[in-house]
Amino acid sequence: MTDSRAAATPPHPKDAWPALWALVIGFFMILVDTTIVSVANPAIKAALDPATNNLDNVVWVTSAYLLTYSVPLLITGRLGDRFGPKNIYLVGLAIFTAASLACGLSTSLGMLIAARAVQGLGAAMMTPQTMAVITRTFPADRRGAAMGLWGATAGVATLVGPLAGGLLVDGFGWEWIFYINVPVGIVAFVLAWRLVPKLPTSPHRFDIPGVVLSALALFLIVFGLQEGEHFDWAPWVWGMVVTGVVVLAVFVWTQRRTTREPLVPLDLFRERNFSVANVAIAAVGFTVTSMALPQMFYLQLARGLTPTESALLLIPLAILSGVLAPFAGRLLDRTDPRVLLVPGLLLVAGSLVLYSALIFADAAIWAFLVPAALMGIGNAGMWGPLATTATRNLPPRQAGAGAGIYNTTRTVGSVIGSASIAAFMQARLEANLPGAGDATSGFGSEGLPAQIVGGFSTAMGQALILPILVSLVGLVAVLFMRRPSVIPRRGDRAADAPAAASAPAAAGE
Structure with a gap:
């Protein structure tokens, strides 16, 4: 096949970094929009659903987004292979930005959930393209550093989301956590339009x-x-x-x-590290999503912190994760992934155990900075290394499919985590505060009556047991990884050749 699709050529590795930075802005916005809502949930519930004590109502603001985000990822990855990652990314970014405006304009919980569902569709079109671009433009011996940036983005977003959410909710109202996406989305669109190259495409049946x-x-x-x-x-x-x-x-x-041609090429799972990385990232997605809700409800309702104050407790997490992730990525280019993943996941699980213990002990607020720091270090050894391990041996023609599968398993884990923690929190509330679900007044954003603070706190501490157990599942999974084949040192032309030559070959298949 010789057409315009084969005319485009992949960028030189040194030119791939500006393209990646442009795409990371949109990826960053997607992650921020997930974490920003966790801080605003109490305010959203008080504004749009104040009459009930069922926490699962407001959780659908997150779950609807994650559901419509996860379901299309398999096909949007293939769309990137077929029509080009740049084109699909830009369409998704436009949908995401417009839906963000609709979220801010919502006047009921149902309207907000519907707008969040559309927002998730836009995010689903964007996410696989970032990983596909890394896989197709960076040779294997430089991919760890690029995925380190991808991991650092996730780490920094964990701070910017809650902190920006706290500042916006306190200063302007919950609506502004969505309005802020509009100018950022416009800037991201312009940068991607100018900096992201058109990569060769491959025909695919859907x-x-x-x-x-x-x-x-x-x-x-x-x-x-x-x-x-x-x-x-x-x-x-x-x-x-x-x-x-x-x-x-x-x-x-x-x-x-x-x-x-199947939606999910099952032969990709013959690569052990790809299979194991998918299991582990599902556990990570579950853990990260499910741990946020009991933490924020405890800090804001039981301890009386504002959204901003509760988000400030995450500063060590984001700083350490953002600073250490690029170094972890470079190290991964030269070592067994388990050297980073095992201690990383252990630190994440340990930080949640410590967090739960501090809740039970009614510890001083400053003490919660300690588990946040441990989690930041753990995140640096978790996000980037898992992504690099999953994509290291993907054939370029299936880069989008592999990225779609990986992001689907991550997001499905998040969806199940969001749904499961809502049910588990409600069950723990019923166990520690009998009749809580039948009370006539809801859990608002102004704190709790003194007589129920103890039971509520115990319920939130117990709820953290769920993400602790699931994080350990991810830890067990990575133990089954195998050491990858030796990656040639930077500058080895034999290592760079496949990355530079494979895309034109794929376009002609």
Whole structure:
């Protein structure tokens, strides 16, 4: 095939950095928009859903976004391969920015959840393109440093999101956590338009039945988990979850048997490190999403901190993660990924254990800076190394598909974590404050009556047990990684040749 798709050539590695920085701005905005909502949840609940004590209502502001973000990732990765990562990224960024404006203009919880769902669709179009560009423009011996920037972006976003959310909620109102995306989105669009190159594309067929089956399976599972506590775990709720699991199994079966190009190329999972990295990133997504809710509800409602004050406690996390992640990426280019991943995941799990212990002890507020610091160090050895390990051996023609799979598993983990923590928090509240779900006044943003602070705090501390256990699942998974083959040193032409030559070859397939 010789057409305009083959005319584009990949940039030289030194020219790939400006393109990556332009894409990272949008990726950063996506991550900020996830973490920023965790701080604003109490304010959103007080403004749009003040009459109930069911925390799962406001959690759908996060879950709707994560659901519509995760479901299309498999196909949006392929869209990037077919039409070019730049084009798909720009369309997604435009949708995301417009939906952010709609979120800020929402006057009811239902309107906000609907706008967040559209926002998730835009994010789904953007995310795989960042990893695909790294895979296709950076040779293997430089990819760790590039993924280090990707990991640092995640770390810094954990600070900027909650801190910006706290400042905006306190100063202007919860609506401004969404309005702020509009000018940032416009700047990101202009930079991506100018700096991101047009990469060669490959023809792909799209597995529409696979898209439908995967979407149906995820919806049934997540909706069942999210609403289970609200409906007292009625038999039909369990039926939805079980049906979702069955549909998911059917989806995997069809992917294996399809004679056309599958939505998920299962042969990618023959690479052990790719498979293990996907399991681990699902556990990481679950942990990071689920730990934020009990932390923020405890700090703001039980301890009376403002959103800004509670976000300031995350400063050590973001600073250490942002500073250390690039160094971890460079080290990963020369070592076994387990050298970074095992201590990283151990530190994350340990920090959550310490956080829970501090809640039970009613510790001084400053003490919560300690687990935040430990988590920051752990994050540096977790995000970038997992992404690098997953994408190191991906064939360029399937860079988008691999990035879509990886980001899908990460985000599905986040969706399930968000849904599960809501149910678990509600269960712990019922256990420690019997009748809390039937009370006539809701948990507002002005703190709690003194007589229930103890029970509420205990419930939030117990809720952290869930992300602790799941983080340990990720730790066990990475132990099964194998040391990758030796990567040639920088400057070795043999190492650079595949990255430079593969894209034109793929375009002609």
